[in-house]
Amino acid sequence: MLSKADMCCPAVTEVFTTSRDGAATAFLLAQLASRRGPILWVQDRLSAQEGGLPYGRGIAGITGQDRPILRVAARTPAEALWAMEEGLECSALSAVIGEVWGSPKVLDFTATKRLALRSQRSKVPLWVLRSDAEPSLSVAPDRWRVASAPSTDNTLDARAPGEALWSAELFRSRTRRPGTWVASHDRASDRLHLVAPLRDGAVGEDADPHPAPRLRPLGRGAA
């Protein structure tokens, strides 16, 4: 389990995910839940097109009631980076979330360095949400890869999904050991729980954790 103080230090954090998954959005919002002030949410055109727009009624289920969100609709990744820099100068914001789709050329080591310097100066945390991107050079001290994990059992309806779980992999970090966890957000106590994933199913040395699908013959002539 990781305390909130560790995770909320003002810094640049990169979260890698696919645009078909809402887990990373929820994962970073869960870590902003305790901070006050509006959130600046910068989206470039492609990430809005691929991953959709943030939806306030769903976000309120994670962050609590009065979290105004200012959404900036940038046309290009360069414009999104400029808007993030401007936002990081405003210390009234509780966080800046920048969504950049893919791996554009402008988001290079220098760009992340500029963002990190401004973030340190104004003490506003920056979360860069990179969907469908390959990790490249960056100064971000923490880099996560987040995906959805099968949810818990629903006690009221066995067929329905239960509490959301996310598989969070800290694949590069300067402050702590990388690792893989299963994360869940506890709304009541406003904590993000990280537990080691359960390893079951594979018994014995030879058991393959990912068994290859067994081929089945097709057609009438097969035996």
Added chain:
Amino acid sequence: MQTRTPRPACDPWDVAPPEYGPDTPLVLAAEGHHGPIIHAMTEAAAAMGATRGARVVDVRSLCPDLLALPADLAGDAAALGRMALWSRRWCPWSATDGADGLVLDTTGAAHLWGGEAAMLADMRDRLGDLGQEARLAIAPTHGAAWALARYGDPQEISHPDALRARLAALPVAALRLDAATLLTLRRLGLKRIGDLMLLPRATLDRRFGRDGKALMTPLRRLDQALGHLPEPVVSPAPPRRYRAVQRLAEPILDPQPSLPGLLRVLCNDLARDGQGLRALRLDLYHVDGQASVFEAVTARATRDPAHLFRLLERRFEGLDAGFGFDTLAVEATCVEPQTAAQTRLDGDDDADLATATLIDRLTSRMGPRAVQRSTPRPSHLPERAEIWRPTGDTPRANRLAPGGLGGGGLIAPPRERPIRLLQAPEPIEVLYAVPEGPPVRFKWRRRPYLIRRHQGPERLSPEWWHATSTARLRDYYKVEVSDGARYWLFREGIAGDGRGGDPDWFLHGLFA
């Protein structure tokens, strides 16, 4: 001088849908004690029997195809106030007179326009260009001009010698009396102003003016109209214009060094009057006679020169200086009151102010539609319940209670809502066991998904009050696919609802 525009509110062609022509009987209705009453009407409606002050339902029985639109009384008053300022092109002293008139003191101004008749003709033409049909009159007193404009010829000039005889021929209603006094006069058989003039003054004084309305007695009004009692016109001061101009001895190519000083002058002017600006215009006059105009708007009233300079400096990137500029002018085109605010003791910036400043910086570079705020709306369809609107045109909406919290006096949907909503629902191919049942597999963006768990359906009906009759209901399912991702799918319609063929499936949102 009196100008009277008989139907200022009845500019019906601005408000009416274009398919109604000038022959349509159209009235503007204001709220009365017993339902809407007619405030203004077109000539077609007047010919059908509509009169001012009549109830709309009464007139509708006379004229069944009467079209009634709500009157904008506050807007009319504001427009009339602007027109009073505009009318100072003819003389410097003007004011509004009642709800539908203007009074201009043209003493000493008529000769500049070539005489009174020429001035009236000019007024008629220019008001006609504005689309206003005006009744104009010039008279030695305010009261006489009021009477002639409403009860005299459409365009009349009265001379001091003939004033008494001209007024005597007008009805008593031309004396600006209230309805109760007019009723009394009618019962007494006094119909013309001439009838009143013949009566002894002591009689009139004894009969009227004992009920606390000493300012509106017939005797007093008559004296005012004839000029025996003074009646000054109070002309409102024009709104102050905030503008700072700097003329340079030598043309410059880069306006940025002189701009901070100019903005400081403007902001000092604003601060002296307790005003802040919402819109700013910078005019750069070139040596060769051209001008470059830059405009900037702010999210809230400000008079901070440094902030205004930052808004403008980004515009100079594509500026063509030509041979240089010799005059710079900044003007606050929209001001609003701004009280001085104390900064916090700990030295931090005010959070609201800092956010507004950020919005200004972002919009000045990325365009007015780039910075958006979520606006809740009264709807239960997910994409209509909450839309992203530019911060500039959102009045601070009361935020609805977000999902599941139930505060704010409004009932939020008890169901879980996705954390991201696609810009438009995307069609998916679905395999299902029964047509009305939950899906089993689906294919979204050319990738197949196997559904492990589902929750639903949550049925959302179309909004029949503004949807077409073929809009179909939606059955929403929250599903979890085999790798754990959770999606929000819906089936549009059900088989056999008579609103189209087989139902289509869509993916609408991503859950946490």
